[in-house]
Amino acid sequence: MNTNLARIIFSLAALLAAGSTPAMASSSLVANKQVQANDLNIGYAELGPANGQAVILLHGWPYDINSYAEVAPQLAAKGYRVIVPHLRGYGSTRFLSKDTLRNGEPAALAADVIGLMDALKIDRAVLAGFDWGARSADIVAALWPERVKALVSVSGYLIGSQAAGQQPLPPKAELQWWYQFYFATDRGRAGYAKYTHDFAKQIWQLASPQWQFDDATFERSAAALDNPDHVDIVIHNYRWRLGLSQGEPKYAALEQRLAQGPTIGVPTITIEGDANGAPHPLPETYASKFTGPYQHRSFSGGIGHNPPQEAPGEFVKAVVDADHLH
Incomplete structure (x- = not known):
């Protein structure tokens, strides 16, 4: 059999075994x-x-699991067990109780990853x-290194604290955080609630100014x-982040450890796009x-804030490579 034909057949079979088809893989994740x-x-x-090596892919704001619509099936075709969760407050993820604080602090989001791994009986994951x-992945790697086989983090080390968030930055850097200050106001909250999709599209455009995504990709x-x-x-x-809202006491000890800026010792590849318009x-x-x-990689060709969707092959x-880094 022709070698290229055999390779294509193998890839198709792997995609089908992963519960996807090539058309679905290139269009959406469900x-x-x-x-x-x-x-x-x-x-x-x-x-x-x-039974494949587990890989957990974590999206950011204001994106969703479809940032990995091409990455996930490619990794599955290579034999990985790929898990792509909706973060709290996204997609089909729901709180179990109406009384739970809708908490967005970093330690809570990272603890969600550990909870997911426990629920799925995954001891170690990439x-x-x-x-x-990336921030959640960094935190898990720093605080629970025994659970992380390897790490890929866009924009590198993103662990912070409330104390760090209250330190003033030069005006040019502060300007990039305009939405953080907008969200600190009642008007900002009301504006985001009213114009969520419009707001998200503007963030996509500012964060990845050279990424020519179409309306269907965004709306998905x-x-x-x-x-x-x-x-x-x-x-x-x-x-x-600005100290204007408090978290939950059960995460206080974790946040205290994170405020010390812990190092990360697991095998890591950090990534930066050459056209990242977001603060980084x-x-x-x-x-x-x-x-x-450790390795650092720069993605060229106008790659912005969302490398898995803008440069899926390089991200895969x-x-x-991180999985085999030693």
């Missing part, structure tokens, strides 16, 4: 499963063999993420923002935070 974990019923997509997802992800808890989670997250640290400022096997390679 959160086809739900699992109870901690305070949540988490909606997630799962692809690939159940974690990869961008934006909020924007549907996940219609979650009833979405606005509360987003507003709490940004107000918490320079790679040289965080390299020393990664004390284990980073995940596979």
